[in-house]
Amino acid sequence: MKLRYRLLVHFCLLLAAVAYLGPFLWMISTSLKKESQAVQMPPLWIPHPLELHNYVRVFNSPAFDMSLYARNTLIIALLAALGSVLSSSLVAYSLAKMQWRGRNVVFGIALASMMIPFPVLMVPLYRIFRQVGWVGTSLPLWVPAFFGVPFFIFLLRQFYLTIPKELSEAAIMDGCTHFGIWWRIMLPLTRPALAVVGLFSFMAAWNNFLGPLVYLTHQSTFTLPLALQFYQSRSGGTTYNLLMAASVIVILPILIMFFLAQKTFVRGIATTGLK
Amino acid sequence: MKQQKSRIDWRSQLMGMLFAGPYLVGLLVFLLLPLAISLYYSFCSYNMLQPPLWVGWMNYRHLLHDHVFWRSLVNTLIYAAISLPFTLSLSVLLAVLLNTPLKSQAIYRTIIFLPCLVPMVATALIWQWLFNSDVGLIDYALRGPLHLAGGVLAGLARLFGAASSTVLTLRNLQPPVWLGEPRWAMTAIILMSFWGVGQTVVIFLAGLQDIPKDLYEAAEMDGIGAVGRFFHVTLPMLSPVIFFNLIMGIIGSWQIFDVPYVMTNGGPGRSTTFYTMYLFDNAFTNLRMGPASAMAWIQLLIILFFTAIAFITAKKWVHYA
Amino acid sequence: MIAAVQASISDAGLEGLNAVIASEELVSNQGMRQELAIMAKLGSRVLMVLLATAAVSLLIFGHKPTTYHLPNGQAVRGRTVVALWVGWSGFEAAAMRDVVNKFNLSQSRIFVHMVSVSQVDIKTVISVAGGDPPDIVELGTYDVGSFIGHNALTSLEPMVHAGIITPHTFVPCVWKACAPSGTLYAVAVAANPFALYWNKTLFRQAGLNPNHAPATLAEFDTDAQRLTIFDKNGRLKQAGFLPPQQCLWGIYFGNHIYSYHTGHFYIDTPRQVAAYRWFQGFSRRLGYRAVTTFKSGFGQFNSPLNPFLTGKVAMEFSGPYFANFIQHNKPSMAGHFGVAPFPCVNGLSGTQTMGDVDLLLIPRHARHTQAAMKVLAFFIRQENIEKLDDLHCKASPLATFSVSFIRHNPNPYIMVFENLMLHSRVEFSPPSPIWMRVNSQLNVMAQRIWLGAPVKKSLAYTQHLVNRWVRTSQRIAAQRARENP
Incomplete structure (x- = not known):
């Protein structure tokens, strides 16, 4: 490739990298400043001295029990991930590999329902969960994941379709049940895809704000995004150093997850040994 | 023989439905039932504490006269109409750049993908801070260039004999009060949406990798330049992916809630009140479940309408291999 | 159409995703059988890990022992637990906790579990609405109307019948806020009439008499202007006064915004027009851009960077608690600020002011209504209210107050506020069922007016809107009453 072109691409990407990374750096920088330094002009990129105490203050703030909220969020996100992986793959297997009447209709409805955003169903769902006494608990945030998520069903179905028919036919010949095929063949074969489903639904649950805002009424059940917004509404003004410290705390686990998961994907592909 | 066959069919029918069971139940409980309930409530006055009271078309009729409803609708449409084309073009551009084989490719990809991992609430807080109009980074960065540009423009204006007040305004050119002025608050939210294109870029990247190399080679043989190759090979081959992202974008823009709720709370003067925000306000701050349900149904119909339009026009510009 | 969705999505997104994530073909026919056994093992291992995580999280999640402890460390057993939500935080919450502890130790049947909740109203x-309310909640007058309108509160009439509360327990205006339609729905624990705080040092610097607060609005405006300073770049350096947008300024012009009798709102009266013209005047004189930029440099309200404490704003409009914030965050300012009733327009008889009351309410469907009423009865005893209000630095809502209350109140100007409560017309948020919507519309209107919208037109428009809301809400209430008598 021409050097001139490569230089141009490099330049553009460098510019983009600055624009995309800048807010992160500014957030970290602000989180390490004193309040007076945070509002200082011209802006200070590397604060001196480093005000690590901000993080201690956030952690010890009476309105912001970080470890509790982190645990709440983690539990919800894990359960949601597990639920979506299990239910979606089971349903996807049925839609892709089993012969029954009406499965195409069900698949069509699943596709169409992807177009219905949560806000549309917010009120009636709230009413239903109220009926069973779930408002105020985290149940509405992860139980539905155990009933199949259309997007993931769709994704996994595409994966299952690529698996040759002969495989499951051979297994049936060997006396394997459908459940056996799903559990012993399909799940292991599609681990990378399951990992994707798990990661996506984990992230969606971790970042969810509207759901917890509506369903979680007790502060002891709050999730991190909700707690972050409450922290903001309570502190107000320009205590951005503390707000940014809180944001860093909320973002950090998901970033770590991402970097770890990157490796899991790679390993997942490597261990299948099917090249 | 025949009997046996139908028996087996029946069995696999049952097994299939059993496996799909979770979703069939979910479909009923978490989709069809809510839709039905919501439709009923949209014709009621209902606050969850007293039994619903049938009011006929009143909720819909009142929404037609509700300026906040229209404002939130228009705001959402404006956002979608401006943000979607820009984010889509930006994503395609970034994807093409990131598809160029470079040593540092992986780092760039990670950097551009990172922002979409950040919870929207945190994103909103970060940008609220960046857009701060006295000590914000963006304000600071713009001040110098604007001062310079203002000086030059003022000089030009005087040269062409403009009124002294115009000259003065130009000389004092300052960055906007981003979140304090109606127009600029919306602009800020749209600008912010460019930060979260990572996911779209990834999808485009995948699309790019699916384009057969020989198409480019053939085009190069025909003497078509890089720009021409982009418009005649890349874009048409990418059009299904663009279409997919367009649909996702349309649906997504109707869900915008976190950012304006945290950053501007819909203000100043309703300039950033999005559709979902007003729906939430009706439902959970004013307990007006009737109008909220009516809004939900209107939203559903609008999304269907736009998706249908996208599909109808898709035949003209989406190229399936 | 569904087929088309399927086609487009499968063509585009997901196959793309596959490519990015797996970037190789997942399954090929060759060597499949041999690999199967190994993979089955691996796959189930992954699933086992997932299941184990879920089991562990369920274990953590499932068992959440809720044992409460008395302040003396003793575990609470066999008591009715009354959940109390308060919007206060920091030292205000701590003060309430003192009273709660006192109650918990005073008897052995009920335990009050207090939680400090942000955005407590929402x-x-x-x-x-979700059917899972706390037993007692602390709110301002802002929410009361709509809560009553939604039938979301438990009537406190049993307390009246038991003689615990009489219409003479509270100052008359507070009683009206607790029982807007005659039925008691709330009890008051603190009163916050708004007043004018001025910075004596800045008054002196501007050549004004530091010990004389402006007595009329005209005088106030002149003073505010003299206290406003721009730097040489045209940026605001010091503001005399910045009127908050969420205030019913009409009060200071003699407007009564709400009719308790008809439920009607008076928004576009000549007095309102005058009030909002006055309000817009500040934006005109200072420039809204200058003000927004100026404001974005302000620190948190309850911090040493509060603009009044840093001398950026010379006059502030606030409740009695502000004196406490001042002494808390900048003790050196003691004696260098003054408090007086906020001036009214010329020709009004007596003073009028805006205010708020801290109320305790029992939501409908609360689990322990009886116990909650016992708790309320304890909270509104004079010694407990005075203890709380001394710690909060607020005025007492009770009709009588003790000398020791005044002596112990950290607010040196507490008598200014007590006098306002006793002798002037204090207006709270109207107890209208649609007040939240009206108020949010008024706020938006004020924002627009601040940004330069024509006053008369804006008011007329809002009046027109609000009239329609009132009509609809009354019609539905009537229909509801007919169908469910």
Whole structure:
């Protein structure tokens, strides 16, 4: 490739990298400043001295029990991930590999329902969960994941379709049940895809704000995004150093997850040994 | 023989439905039932504490006269109409750049993908801070260039004999009060949406990798330049992916809630009140479940309408291999 | 159409995703059988890990022992637990906790579990609608009307019948806020009439008499202007006064915004026009851009960077608690600020002011209504209210107050506020069922007016809107009454 072109691409990407990374750096920088330094002009990129105490203050703030909220969020996100992986793959297997009447209709409805955003169903769902006494608990945030998520069903179905028919036919010949095929063949074969489903639904649950805002009424059940917004509404003004410290705390686990998961994907592909 | 066959069919029918069971139940409980309930409530006055009271078309009729409803609708449409084309073009551009084989490719990809991992609430807080109009980074960065540009423009204006007040305004050119002025608050939210294109870029990247190399080679043989190759090979081959992202974008823009709720709370003067925000306000701050349900149904119909339009026009510009 | 969705999505997104994530073909026919056994093992291992995580999280999640402890460390057993939500935080919450502890130790049947909740109003609405409300909640007058309108409160009439509360327990205007339609729905624990705070040092610097507060609005405006300073770049350096947008300024012009009798709102009266012209005047004189930029440099309200404490704003409009914030965050300012009733327009008889009351309410469907009423009865005893209000630095809502209350109150100007409560017309948020919507519309209107919208037209428009809301709400209430008598 021409050097001139490569230089141009490099330049553009460098510019983009600055624009995309800048807010992160500014957030970290602000989180390490004193309040007076945070509002200082011209802006200070590397604060001196480093005000690590901000993080201690956030952690010890009476309105912001970080470890509790982190645990709440983690539990919800894990359960949601597990639920979506299990239910979606089971349903996807049925839609892709089993012969029954009406499965195409069900698949069509699943596709169409992807177009219905949560806000549309917010009120009636709230009413239903109220009926069973779930408002105020985290149940509405992860139980539905155990009933199949259309997007993931769709994704996994595409994966299952690529698996040759002969495989499951051979297994049936060997006396394997459908459940056996799903559990012993399909799940292991599609681990990378399951990992994707798990990661996506984990992230969606971790970042969810509207759901917890509506369903979680007790502060002891709050999730991190909700707690972050409450922290903001309570502190107000320009205590951005503390707000940014809180944001860093909320973002950090998901970033770590991402970097770890990157490796899991790679390993997942490597261990299948099917090249 | 025949009997046996139908028996087996029946069995696999049952097994299939059993496996799909979770979703069939979910479909009923978490989709069809809510839709039905919501439709009923949209014709009621209902606050969850007293039994619903049938009011006929009143909720819909009142929404037609509700300026906040229209404002939130228009705001959402404006956002979608401006943000979607820009984010889509930006994503395609970034994807093409990131598809160029470079040593540092992986780092760039990670950097551009990172922002979409950040919870929207945190994103909103970060940008609220960046857009701060006295000590914000963006304000600071713009001040110098604007001062310079203002000086030059003022000089030009005087040269062409403009009124002294115009000259003065130009000389004092300052960055906007981003979140304090109606127009600029919306602009800020749209600008912010460019930060979260990572996911779209990834999808485009995948699309790019699916384009057969020989198409480019053939085009190069025909003497078509890089720009021409982009418009005649890349874009048409990418059009299904663009279409997919367009649909996702349309649906997504109707869900915008976190950012304006945290950053501007819909203000100043309703300039950033999005559709979902007003729906939430009706439902959970004013307990007006009737109008909220009516809004939900209107939203559903609008999304269907736009998706249908996208599909109808898709035949003209989406190229399936 | 569904087929088309399928085609487009499968063509585009997901196959793309596959490519990115797996970037190789997942399954090929060759060597499949041999690999199967190994993979089955691996796959189930992954699933086992997932299941184990879920089991562990369920274990953590499932068992959440809720044992409460008395302040003396003793575990609470066999008591009715009354959940109390308060919007206060920091030292205000701590003060309430003192009173709660006192109650918990005073008897052995009920335990009050107090939680400090941010955005307590929204959280309460959602929890009441969700059927899982707290037993007692602390709110301002802002929410009362709509809560009553939604039938979301428990009537406190049993307390009246038991003689615990009489119409003479509270100052008359507070009683009206607790029982807007005659039925008691709330009890008051603190009163916050708004007044004018001025910075004596800045008054002196501007050549004004530091010991004389402006007595009329005209005088106030002149003073505010003399206290406003721009730097040489045209940026605001010091503001005399910045009128908050969420205030019913009409009060200071003699307007009564709400009719308790008809439920009607008076928004576009000549007095309102005058009030909002006055309000817009500040934006005109200072420039809204200058003000927004100026404001974005302000620190948190309850911090040493509060603009009044840093001398950026010379006059502030606030409740009695502000004196406490001042002494808390900048003790050196003691004696260098003054407090007086906020001036009214010329020709009004007596003073009028805006205010708020801290109320305790029992939501409908609360689990322990009886116990909650016992708790309320304890909270509104004079010694407990005075203890709380001394710690909060607020005025007492009770009709009588003790000498020791005044002596112990950290607010040196507490008598200014007590006098306002006793002798002037203090207006709270109207107890209208649609007040939240009206108020949010008024706020938006004020924002627009601040940004330069024509006053008369804006008011007329809002009046027109609000009239329609009132009509609809009354019609539905009537229809409801007919169908469910």
